[in-house]
Amino acid sequence: MVSISDIRASNVRITADTAPQTAVFTGATDGIGKATLTRLIMTKVPVRVYVLGRNGEKHRGFLDRLREVNKQADIIWLEGQLSLLAETKMLCDEIRSRETYIDSLCMSAGFITSGERVETSEGNGLSQSLTYYGRILMMAQLLPLLNASPNNPRIVSILAAGNETTSIYLDDLDLKKPGNFGLVSLSRSAATYTTLSMSRLAKENPRVVFFHHYPGGVDTGAFKKAWGDKWFWPLVGTVMSMFGTSPEDAAEKVLYLLTSAKYGGKGVVLSAGQSPGLNMAKMKGAGELFLVNDKVKELYQEKVMTQLEAMNAGDIIWRKTQETIGPYS
Structure with a gap:
């Protein structure tokens, strides 16, 4: 576990040598992603950032303000619908045409359902496309640049580390069957698919540090957008303010994951008394996924991972993933 004061102390020591030179952000026009992008730009180090999303005109003012904050930042907007795998592939192609390498991929785009399963025009569940399939496709497409x-x-997928479970539908991974779809099953399945697939990619790409991060309860307004202006939102807001994490503190933690030497590489050097982080294999550095919770504590999930291995869940999920993203690879 790392305290927020230690995290802030590390982040104020970020330099051009420890910050990413070139980064890609999804979900950076709202919530944690927006706060993290803002915090990175506020370091005032030279950085080129690709911001991917839709409705670019709506976000022009925000991005222009960031450019004013850091004159050394090159902020590039790329327009596309991240819930569509074809457009995700198009955005990755554009980045690959411009860059020989990138240093960071930070993904937080998502959609919280109000209770019904909504499909994209490609026939995939909207929530799963944004939080899982699209992210795995983007990782696969940009890993050559990250390896270079x-x-x-580093790759950070902001989702639900620690919520992995064996209570998933291996015969219905897209939750299409009656009674299988719901907010709880959606969250648990996305967390489990993400950890299993990112763990596989981490083993195959040991030069890159992979994080699956759970930010905790953060009042980003996402639930209000999904459920509308209900009577209980003032109560939710009060609970969030008392026990949750602000987007700004959540952003400090994500920036720490992207820049601290705790996780290997040439990041910001640890202060006296701090120890290196351990990945899921309880080893230092890359070669396996880091599961990190909202307290910035590494998780190992040994029991559930052993049970999932016995179920052959990793291979089943990976085959389905390749079947879904394959036409866009």
């Missing part, structure tokens, strides 16, 4: 990084290549 001479710096500190």
